Amino acid sequence: MSTIAERAAAAAGRTAEEPSSSQDAPAVEEFPPAPDPMAGYEPGDDDPDMVPVHLAWLRVRKEVRAIAKGEQYNGGGTRFNFRGVDTVVNTFGPVTLKHGVNVLPTQVDAEYRDTTTSKGNKMRECTVRVSWLIVGPKGDTLALQTQGEALDSADKGTAKAQSVALRVLLLTGGLTPTHDKDPDSSHVERGNEAPARSAESYRDEILDKKTSPSRLQQISYELANLRMLNTKVANENNDQETLDDLGRRIYGERTGGGS
Structure with a gap:
């Protein structure tokens, strides 16, 4: 049985064109994926963690x-x-x-x-x-x-x-607050007021190698608010040094800025 397209083509004195197959369609050029900039990366000792x-x-x-x-x-x-x-x-x-x-x-x-x-x-x-x-x-x-x-x-x-x-x-x-007390700086005692933080506890935190430079800066602000910058303590060499001078010296050593 002929189709409507075939009968119309016969009446016009021609043959109906066969539908082209998908194989005759022009090939679509495929572009290679963009290179991954981290493909050859190997983390070094001082490199940050590769996190999002x-x-x-x-x-x-x-x-x-x-x-x-x-x-x-x-x-x-x-x-x-x-x-x-x-x-x-x-x-x-x-x-x-x-x-x-x-x-x-x-x-x-x-x-x-x-x-x-x-x-x-x-x-x-x-x-x-x-x-x-x-x-x-x-x-x-x-x-x-x-x-x-x-x-x-x-x-x-x-x-x-x-x-x-x-x-x-x-x-x-950064949702950066103006003041953030260190969790170990004080504790609540029932029936009594919480004791003030001692100069020696600040000294120990300043000398602690785990204390970051940003925390050292924050300690300086806390000491200024407490008016303890000029309080003298025994440093790591058992010499008397103000908390301000001690903090500045340790900050310089850890950031490579000198004393």
């Missing part, structure tokens, strides 16, 4: 723990404590390096406007929106975005605003 970026960032947060408001602004009738960008970067920098985490700006959008101070001085206001990538040791990423704002009378407004955006990224992306 969210785990690497979690390790950074666990080691940083907290950054106190150890700096103070006092001007124009206003006084407040804050965490400066240098302090934040100095705390996060060595820890991110240890865990193989890179923090990279990928795009900066800036807006400017002219303004004046209350005394009539001309200033330039800069507001930036910065897109960031937190890159883990395996090359996978986390995308974040922060904003920063700054005033300047010269050409430093953009740099200041970007520094603020970086500080906001590290503090908010």
